[in-house]
Every structure is written in C-alpha cells, then in structure tokens.
Amino acid sequence: MLEHYFVRPATIDRIHSCWLGKAIEQYVAWLAEQGYAAQNVLCRVPILVRFGEFARRRGVSDWSELPEHIEPFIGYWLKKQGKVDIDDPKRRTAARTIRNPIRQLVRLILPGIPTGDVPS
Secondary structure, eight states: OOOGGGGOOHHHHHHHHTTTHHHHHHHHHHHHHOOOHHHHHHHHHHHHHHHHHHHTTTTTTSSGGGGGGGGHHHHHHHHHHHHHHSSSHHHHHHHHHHHHHHHHHHHHSSSSOOOOOOOO
16 A cells, blocks of 8 residues: 555655554555545655654554653654744644644554543
8 A cells, every 4th residue: 555655665665664564554544545635645654654663762562552652752743843932823733733643543553542632
C-alpha cells in the first residue's frame, strides 16, 4: 500500500524498518479505505514514523504503551519546530495536526484503548 503514495524505495524501506512500520502500513490502508487524499497520507506518515522513533527512544516496546507518549511527543514536536512561543490558537492548531493522526493510528491498532482525549 505504501508504494501507492511513496515513490522512493528508500522511503518505503525506512517506514517498514520503523518498529511501528506494520501499524503505519495498516493505517495507510485504512486512510485509503476512508477516502483520504494522498496529500493526507504524505503529511501524516512522517509524523507517525517520528512518533514511533520518539516512543522507542523512551523505552516503549509494546503498542499498548503508546497512548501515554502522545502528549509528550506533541510537546517535543512543537518545541523542535519552534512553535512553543506562538500564540495559543496557532499552537493548538499545530498540536491538533500532530495529535489526530497519532490518535487515529493508536485507535486502529488498539481498539478500545483510551488515547488521552483532550478537547482541541
């Protein structure tokens, strides 16, 4: 499924080698079934790969541990992107852009597991 969206074999290999690779591929198939545009896939997959790397660095070894790392990742991402000091509405929008695909992935691979829903 990834080859429908990513042309470079190295990109596909990088996604597959990520410890969340199977989950990401499942998520991409789900996005396609839901009729999401290719641009959504191209924007969301890199976030998920980075989230997986972040969680792995924090010692996560099982998918069930992912929900507790969503909000820390968002804080990390916003800080890395220099979006910590932007005004509140823009920061909330940026956080939502990161949070939504991660929650969708977690809900897909761990049905019934809370993902730390907070109003956005």
